[in-house]
Amino acid sequence: MKIIAVGRNYAAHAKELNNAIPEKPVIFLKPDTAVLKDNKPFYIPDFSQDIHFELEVVLKICKEGKHIAEKFAHTYYDEIGLGIDFTARDIQADHKTKGLPWELAKAFDHSAAVSSFIPKTELPAVDDLTFELWIDGELRQKGHTADMMFSFDKIIAFVSQYITLKKGDLIFTGTPEGVGQIFANNHLKGSLAGHELLDFHIK
Secondary structure (H helix, E strand, O other), X not given: OOEEEXXXXXXXXXXXXXXXXXXXXXXXXXXXXXXXXXXXXXXXOOOOOOEEEXXXXXXXXXXXXXXXXXXXXXXXXXXXXXXXXXXXXXXXXXXXXXXXXXXXXHOOOOOEEEEXXXXXXXXXXXXXXEEEEEEOOEEEEEXXXXXXXXXXXXXXXXXXXXXXXXXXXXXXXXXXXXXEEOOOOOEEEEEEOOEEEEEEEEO
């Protein structure tokens, strides 16, 4: 199982970080050791002083595929959930200024909190999903899949031209604006189309 993540898929988020709007999906990977499941607590690592939260809709791949045509991409996932892409923003900023890869900032252990998944047949249309993140009772992020620059199907088709997708792979599809730093004792709750899927604490 691998985690494929999309950066800068919401224009407002790209702008809030002063990043250029991409013409193609920006892709990075996280290893399976990044997964944090079952609403277990996230422990802030000692190598960063600026861990940020990024709420994302997550697709679970249901069959193997390579060079997938966009018109068939919807058949390659049947469940949807939520995830938090935890990012060591201080490390990322340092690496970006030096032209270095982002892995240490994005791929560290438990940097991908993942919720349970819902069959997409039980959700509204995939281009009409609202998702929200609350921290300590305050709404911090609210996104809508209609605002994605690259749809689920475009992401799957694009990625599969380079990387074979396999059953169980997870695709983090990008975060809306509102990202920020987490702190010990924060309580995070996330919902997708009214289904509360994330509910865990920061240690």
